[in-house]
Amino acid sequence: MNVVRVGFIELWVRDLERSLAFYQGLLGFRLERREGGVAYLRGYEELEWSLKLKEAPFPAVRALGFKVASEEDLSALKAFAEERGLPHALESDWGRPRILRLQDPFGYPLAFYFQAEKLPRVLQRYHEHRGPGILRIDHLNVFSPEVAEAVRFYREALAFRLTEYTEDEEGRLWAAWLHRKGNVHDLAFTNGEGPRLHHFAYWLPDALSILRAADILAGAMETDRIERGPGRHGISNAMFLYLKDPDGHRIELYTSDYLTVDPDHPPLRWSLNDPRRQTLWGHRTPKSWFLEGSPFLDLEDRPLPTRASSLEGMPQHVI
Amino acid sequence: MNVVRVGFIELWVRDLERSLAFYQGLLGFRLERREGGVAYLRGYEELEWSLKLKEAPFPAVRALGFKVASEEDLSALKAFAEERGLPHALESDWGRPRILRLQDPFGYPLAFYFQAEKLPRVLQRYHEHRGPGILRIDHLNVFSPEVAEAVRFYREALAFRLTEYTEDEEGRLWAAWLHRKGNVHDLAFTNGEGPRLHHFAYWLPDALSILRAADILAGAMETDRIERGPGRHGISNAMFLYLKDPDGHRIELYTSDYLTVDPDHPPLRWSLNDPRRQTLWGHRTPKSWFLEGSPFLDLEDRPLPTRASSLEGMPQHVI
Amino acid sequence: MNVVRVGFIELWVRDLERSLAFYQGLLGFRLERREGGVAYLRGYEELEWSLKLKEAPFPAVRALGFKVASEEDLSALKAFAEERGLPHALESDWGRPRILRLQDPFGYPLAFYFQAEKLPRVLQRYHEHRGPGILRIDHLNVFSPEVAEAVRFYREALAFRLTEYTEDEEGRLWAAWLHRKGNVHDLAFTNGEGPRLHHFAYWLPDALSILRAADILAGAMETDRIERGPGRHGISNAMFLYLKDPDGHRIELYTSDYLTVDPDHPPLRWSLNDPRRQTLWGHRTPKSWFLEGSPFLDLEDRPLPTRASSLEGMPQHVI
Amino acid sequence: MNVVRVGFIELWVRDLERSLAFYQGLLGFRLERREGGVAYLRGYEELEWSLKLKEAPFPAVRALGFKVASEEDLSALKAFAEERGLPHALESDWGRPRILRLQDPFGYPLAFYFQAEKLPRVLQRYHEHRGPGILRIDHLNVFSPEVAEAVRFYREALAFRLTEYTEDEEGRLWAAWLHRKGNVHDLAFTNGEGPRLHHFAYWLPDALSILRAADILAGAMETDRIERGPGRHGISNAMFLYLKDPDGHRIELYTSDYLTVDPDHPPLRWSLNDPRRQTLWGHRTPKSWFLEGSPFLDLEDRPLPTRASSLEGMPQHVI
Ligand SMILES: [Ca+2]
Ligand SMILES: [Fe+2]
């Protein structure tokens, strides 16, 4: 059950035209296919689509996609789902003949796949690049009312590896960053009412690209889309910018974390109230960032109920 | 009375060692001379010193230095001071034989000079550069309880040129940016209790240097020095970072505004409550930024009394 | 006769469509007006057009435009031309009612103007910016067979100010950089067969933009347009990239030189064979760079004859 | 025999002081330990040393270090060496109790290790960073007279994965890029007299850091150290700068290639005479780059004999 990396996210949006104006028009995502109310997009480095938008009556997240190493890994995951009694189903999508949808024990709607039709390489077609230069999907971050349990499951059952985590003074786990592909994370868990999506993130070439994204949004009079940043995270050391799309889905533009491939790479502990944790430069985080998220769908495309977390409160360093 | 550009600032600091740890140690200013309780520093592009620090019992600003075009301009300024009855005095300093100190009608302690001993060129001695790469002094920004009057004086008597300004809906002037050297400003006035210094600013090579300054402060566990930014101004279009030095003097790291040499360059009007005015990306400005400043000294080195402004309140877009 | 800055260049090109594919399509110049075989373009910071392209039977440079400080300066220049017997003529162009064409004593076709209709400000309309981010015209560089004489004329008659120059060991002047606007140059002279245009240059926001221009050209399979760079000049300290447009006109993308407004700013001498002069990093310069240029037109739009230089040879540091 | 990544390189240098002036003084490597004639250095992101310099009578490369996933992998490699009859030996070094030296069938002196004492994390101690900001070792590149055979061995015996390769029109392999860690390469083979080291490479934060390295060398009057670049590779898409250290060892500063973790990631073919292959911008490569390399030592620290390649000539796109 070798998970290679985060592979895609599938979002329900209320107005596809408006969403494309944001993702394609402002952020410069490359639109690869649009038919009916569905659009498939990718970053300039990717050979597979990574963002699927579907027009729907309400905003939601239908799938958190992960690429696995082979068709055998898919079969092993299917056997695992059956053994554990986890809801699951096979489906296909554009260029992806076999996708295993699977709800994990906490409710997150995962989607595993191996085969994917390769799109033409456009990384070096720089004259066609638009916007700040979105390169590739980097990670997913989800709210969980039981971070410790979720982290244990992903480490033990799916062999995710811990790189950084946030603890309070009583040793309770508030957030954790887990990876498969060799940088800080493919998947992170944040304490809060869940399951909900906190954000999904794309890799950009460098810090200046992050600033350019903010400039582009300001130019378009869309500063309301900017929720937090640009800044440098303490956690992950990455430069970031958090945006809210027209449906309130949060996307992070992200770059410059570090290599974590060593099996003996030591996880880094952060104290919950360390002012450099969220933003290395000491900036306060807006409350919305701790509270707002996107609902998930279950495997029948119904809104997934959420649960409150028993870890109440939020870090002190907010505005 | 041809003023060429802002030339230097002279600060009183309580602990010179501590100030040098900040300006030289963290920001990488080049220390050119230190004797007794006085230090002279410059940026890497400058051929003259531009920052003078003097150990003193309390923090204050002793002089706002402007370079003029010739010794004749100095003499004309002296004649002007005599004619207007403005307090003034000649003094000399390291490498500057003739400095005309002059208190303008509002109390600001100006210091004009032409002759200045040239220091060796170090712009291309890149292996010696430290910190984020401070290049040159760019501008001064002062609190004024009578912005409109001050702007009129500097435009009419000293031929400063207006590039941008902030008005409220009643047409009252809250802030103005004035230049001599051909970019957005050498001197700006901000409404508030004054005369006080709001900040002084240095030019850096590019936006990444600004981010590097924030990283360096964070690395040194000095995030409390970061008051605002990094961000991009609406006004001036520059990238900025505001820091408070160990005495509370505010320094801005600044880059990438625009050329304003055309005599018919049209001043740009901003509305007081435009959220893109202070930070193009819509960030709110901390209240301290509107309230805190450094006291000036008069020509006898006594603290200069301040007056409240009749324009009360502050922009809505604050935190 | 107060010259403010370089203002525009007017080029004859053989295929306007092809030239616009280069300037607008790849470099992202903003096309402001196109009618018949003529196009007017500008950079994102400019409020006036700065590049005029005209379809014509052969490539040539029709005018080197300089903005002056007032209509009175124009009249003074006209009187100067009459007094010196220099060919001159008044014309008007789009948004510019009064342009004084004037051939200097060496044959260079200058064009002086003050009045210019202001175009809408687009500097902060970042969502509309394309290409590497061309900001504003920065300087012109011309071949001259008599650099020393030309420099003397521009300094004495037009008050240009010298910032840097190249001398050989016998003290002969090979090249000089002269400014009016306060950075390294508005106009430079390079030894060689002339009068011809060596290149014209535009300012970009930062070094990364320069690299992006190279990427864009490579993406479009137009690497043959890249003649030299990216690199950092020794002279001027600027980052640069030299391109040849479809007619062989050379354009430089340029950024990050330094402030030169001080009247006592000391000119910087470079030795002809200093390997860091052309490119600070020691790169050799291609021979084409020393040999190829664009012909000028005289005031009747006929090709201007050129003269060889008595200073023969080229620097040793070439490929 | 799970190889995780390239881990270190061990160089013989003739004058350790002079080498440290280059690696530590100019490039900003962090010196972690120096005793006798040996120095251990690392980049700012690394938790283990990655560069070992040893003063010796002549310049050479003693070891190409690779980190493996566990002590069991080391044992498996030892068994493999015994089975294949490959010279091998165990040794220990500073903080690394068990290093398996092993000469591969072509003569390359490999050194595998798992255990390594972790050094304190300095990635976010930005105030201590010096030079252009060396982050971590990225890859090794070696000359081989039998590229095809070497690539086959590393793919089959050590599970390296091919990302890019250069072929001529007869389908002969001239160069190949192989990885384990998930970016373009940990190890590359280049046709030529070998075994010799072509270069070793370190990752930097972004393209501007690469330019800064060139500036620093120019500032220090060390432009002779710059052999090629800065530029962007066609192959790998990375920004690069090649330097020669005081002993002629070639080091590349490298950044911004792409993610290659997918098992179905398709290798990219380049044609030998594609002008965008070596430098995307079309720059010619100096001949020295195809000819010069560093000798290896065998397991008894004697110079390893080299063999000429039967693939003669070099790409057309050279200077
Ligand atoms: Ca449409
Ligand atoms: Fe994130």
Ligand SMILES: [Fe+2]
């Ligand atoms: Fe300012």
Ligand SMILES: [Fe+2]
């Ligand atoms: Fe130039």
Ligand SMILES: [Fe+2]
């Ligand atoms: Fe390399």
